[in-house]
Amino acid sequence: MTRTYGQLTKKYREENDISIRKLAKMIGVGKSYLAKLETEGCTSTPTLPILLATAEVMEMDPTAFLKKLGINMESTTAESKETPARTRTRTVEPFEYIPPTLENLQAALKEGRIMVLPFKALKKGMLVYIPSLDYGLAIANEVTEVKGGVYVCASEALGMTEFTLFDIGHTVFTVRADAQKKLTELQAKQQLRESRLNARRKEPDTDA
Numbered sequence: 477m478t479r480t481y482g483q484l485t486k487k488y489r490e491e492n493d494i495s496i497r498k499l500a501k502m503i504g505v506g507k508s509y510l511a512k513l514e515t516e517g518c519t520s521t522p523t524l525p526i527l528l529a530t531a532e533v534m535e536m537d538p539t540a541f542l543k544k545l546g547i548n549m550e551s552t553t554a555e556s557k558e559t560p561a562r563t564r565t566r567t568v569e570p571f572e573y574i575p576p577t578l579e580n581l582q583a584a585l586k587e588g589r590i591m592v593l594p595f596k597a598l599k600k601g602m603l604v605y606i607p608s609l610d611y612g613l614a615i616a617n618e619v620t621e622v623k624g625g626v627y628v629c630a631s632e633a634l635g636m637t638e639f640t641l642f643d644i645g646h647t648v649f650t651v652r653a654d655a656q657k658k659l660t661e662l663q664a665k666q667q668l669r670e671s672r673l674n675a676r677r678k679e680p681d682t683d684a
Contacts, residue, residue, distance in 0.1 A: 478546035481521050481530075482514035488534055502533045504605070504616040504652075505633070521545060523632045528603055529616035532652075596650065598622060604629050604648050605655035606637060609662055614655035617648075 479487075489499050500510040505526060513520060521527070531541035598604065598619050605614045606629075617629035617637060625641040629648070639648045649655035 479544055480513075480519050481527070481545060482510075482518050484534075484541075484544060485510060485530065486514045499533070501613060503529050504613050504631075506611065506613075521547070523618075525603060525616050525618035525631050528618065532603070598627055598644075598650070602650075604644075604650055605652045606631075606634060606648055607655050607659035607662055608634065609659070609666060612659070612663070614649070614652055614659055616652070 485499060488494070489496060494502075496511055496514065497507045500507045503510070503526065505522070512518060513522070522530075527542060527545070527547075528538055531538045534541065600619055600622055602619045603616050604619060604627075605616055607613075608615050611633055613633075615631050615633050617631040617634065619627055619629045620636075621628035626638065627640070627648075628636060628638050630636045637648075644650065645654070649658065
């Protein structure tokens with residue numbers, strides 16, 4: 477028996493005694509958006525990144541979760557590519573691909589061109605998380621393009637985002653908790669700037 481997305485999230489909240497605000501934050505969407513999906517009679521289904529993020533929060537196998545919604549991975553992936561995206565803000569040249577032969581590896585090692593990544597190499601379909609001050613959330617994004625150290629990810633909230641290998645761990649994160657930690661840091665810096673600005677505004681006008 478298939479169910480709507482809202483029915484699944486509502487059932488999960490009731491079974492685990494979680495508020496709609498908390499679950500929305502865990503998934504990476506707005507409270508009003510999730511509330512709308514849980515409204516009786518609503519049959520709307522979020523984009524694939526949100527579905528995958530929800531499955532992760534519920535600790536369910538993504539395929540099993542999608543089957544509960546009557547969705548198969550192939551059709552969902554095709555539909556997610558049709559989601560309107562914002563214009564990219566920058567263009568980055570991808571790295572040149574060099575086959576990892578013994579000769580190439582030896583030459584790279586000799587010339588100091590070897591780099592060990594502290595995270596798994598990203599692949600299409602994987603989720604990355606971007607801290608957003610506008611939403612106050614770590615937004616889940618699906619990686620849609622991978623080309624030589626240059627990546628493109630997309631989400632309903634942020635649209636399309638292009639980033640590089642060197643952005644991972646700084647502005648884009650492979651672990652939700654790390655993105656949330658970065659968001660907390662950004663929020664603290666924003667509050668500090670605002671408090672300093674307010675303090676300046678309260679300073680007496682010495683020119684008067």
